[in-house]
Amino acid sequence: xxxxxxxxxxxxxxxxxxxxxxxxxxxxxxxxxxxxxxxxxxxxxxxxxxxxxxxxxxxxxxxxxxxxxxxxxxxxxxxxxxxxxxxxxxxxxxxxxxxxxxxxxxxxxxxxxxxxxxxxxxxxxxxxxxxxxxxxxxxxxxxxxxxxxxx
Numbered sequence: 001x002x003x004x005x006x007x008x009x010x011x012x013x014x015x016x017x018x019x020x021x022x023x024x025x026x027x028x029x030x031x032x033x034x035x036x037x038x039x040x041x042x043x044x045x046x047x048x049x050x051x052x053x054x055x056x057x058x059x060x061x062x063x064x065x066x067x068x069x070x071x072x073x074x075x076x077x078x079x080x081x082x083x084x085x086x087x088x089x090x091x092x093x094x095x096x097x098x099x100x101x102x103x104x105x106x107x108x109x110x111x112x113x114x115x116x117x118x119x120x121x122x123x124x125x126x127x128x129x130x131x132x133x134x135x136x137x138x139x140x141x142x143x144x145x146x147x148x149x150x151x
Contacts, residue, residue, distance in 0.1 A: 017024045042085065051083060062088040063122075069101035071110070077105075083134045087122065094124035104139050112144035123149045 035092060042049055042061040047068035054074035061067075075081055087097060099120045100111040112134065114120060123130050129150040134142040 003073045027126050033141060051082060051085070053083060057082060058084045058086075059126070060086045061090070062095070063090045063095040066118050067097040067101070069098065071103045072134075072136075072142070073105060075104050075136050079138065081136045083136075085132045085134075087130045089123060089126055089130075091127055094126065095122065097122040097130075100145060103141060104136065104142065110141040112142050116146050119148055120144060125149065127149070 003035045023151075038056040040056040040059045042051065042059040044061070044065055044067050048067055048075070049067055049070045051070060052073045053061060058148045072083065086138075089095065097120070099114075101109045102112055103109060112120070120132070128148075131147040131150060133147075136142050136143075
């Protein structure tokens with residue numbers, strides 16, 4: 001068995017092909033070079049956006065309605081995790097995005113923490129893009145920073 005495994009994954013270099021699932025195991029002393037993150041297409045249903053961190057840590061949302069809630073699932077219970085979302089404003093009529101009805105792993109609604117508790121207001125210019133960066137510490141209330149009015 002060892003000889004077979006050695007031919008499949010060399011511990012001394014080589015090229016890996018195909019997907020690898022680390023099974024939520026810790027990887028230490030890693031140096032990453034030339035990597036990419038999977039970007040998922042997000043949508044809202046009845047005003048709520050569902051974001052599953054098991055699928056990705058980045059996503060793109062084009063507004064078709066006002067967003068009244070964001071539900072995050074599979075946020076790790078220990079450690080730091082993040083999710084970046086690019087939100088594109090509706091093409092003809094401005095929509096809103098609420099950050100005061102966020103759930104984390106099925107918990108109660110919380111309001112994302114923002115600098116000086118200033119909140120967040122989606123850019124209203126049609127087709128404008130806002131970048132939202134959510135940061136979680138131990139699946140707690142997310143911290144939110146935003147870069148707005150990208151065009």
